[in-house]
Amino acid sequence: MPMKQVNLTITFDEEKLSALKRYMGKKELDLDREMTDALVKLYEKYVPAPVREYIDESDVSAAAPSKSRRSPRAAAPKPDQEPEVIQ
Structure with missing residues (x-):
């Protein structure tokens, strides 16, 4: 299970943001991706x-038990395969 995500709200000059988006768009760059990278x-x-x-280990530890809780089930056939008939 990935860590819980949050939304951030910041204040920035509207005209500068518009110019930033325009020039990033010309270079096929994504503002959200760049902000996340920053x-x-x-x-x-x-x-x-x-x-x-510690945070990375906590995230991995929290995800690990959820896998072990699953009950074993027969695998469902893939859509492009015929189900196996047992006689």
Whole structure:
């Protein structure tokens, strides 16, 4: 299970944002992707490595038990395959 995502709201000059989007669009760049990349870089710069590792391990640990809780079931046939007939 991925970590819970949040939305951020920031204030920025409307005319500057419009120009930024226009010129990024000319280079086929996505503002949301660039902002996310910038936040990741800030996170890596300011959050100490041991804390980042702890958070990553917590995320992996939280996802692992959910897999073990699943009950074993027969695999469903793939759409392009005929179901196996047992006689």
